[in-house]
Amino acid sequence: MMVLSYDTAIMKTNTTLDALTSFYKLLANESRLSILLALRDGEDNVAGICGRTALSQTLVSHQLAVLHRSDVVRSRKDGRRTFYALADKHIDIIVGFALDHLAEKELHHE
Amino acid sequence: MMVLSYDTAIMKTNTTLDALTSFYKLLANESRLSILLALRDGEDNVAGICGRTALSQTLVSHQLAVLHRSDVVRSRKDGRRTFYALADKHIDIIVGFALDHLAEKELHHE
């Protein structure tokens, strides 16, 4: 006799929902977004990112760690520096699309 | 003598950054995302959304209010019911794109 049954479709949906939520949470922070926007212009090291975002070194390192753990950025060591870049083109596109969306909303005074 | 000067470019950037952060914050919640995913299938009223998301009426109403205030969804009254729908096609596309991104990541075991 079966007591519990798992609907694969729902399971997948819930897993996806979870992943989607986590993904958006990564983007839902001003410091992290600022860093990501800076990285849209290309790879940079921590000090460089600090300069371009006007954020403290500790904060930038912290948030880069968060972004790195979730594979949103990739890192490369060079001597005592660490260079970071967007992990893939998707991130760039996703952020770009949202920016376009907001710009369009702005135009229509919505 | 000028004490403060405002760089228009930076101002715009900060405003945009702010708007972008707010936008992603709207999406960075499991209940709200669940509702938005349900609405991708088309307009529905509160009770319908509750059924499809398995969320309480209060929670759904609460989050719909949040989404409505930010123009992510639009509403239409019909008798004692209120029907909600995605405000525009962009939201649909943006969520769809993120879903694709996650699916692709999944495929590559990243």
Place this chain on the structure above:
DNA sequence: GTATCATATGATAATACCATCATGTGTCAA
């Protein structure tokens, strides 16, 4: 080695956010 540079990391206090409860408002049916 020692100092310094570049970055990373643990702890913490303040704040923001969330889901729930209790209740309010408006609509329709009888």
Place this chain on the structure above:
DNA sequence: TTGACACATGATGGTATTATCATATGATAC
């Protein structure tokens, strides 16, 4: 006009997130 239905809203306690401080690690220059 009373009751039930559909939804909205204010208050609240619990939890999560955030930025910062202090400090640690690891690489290079001297």
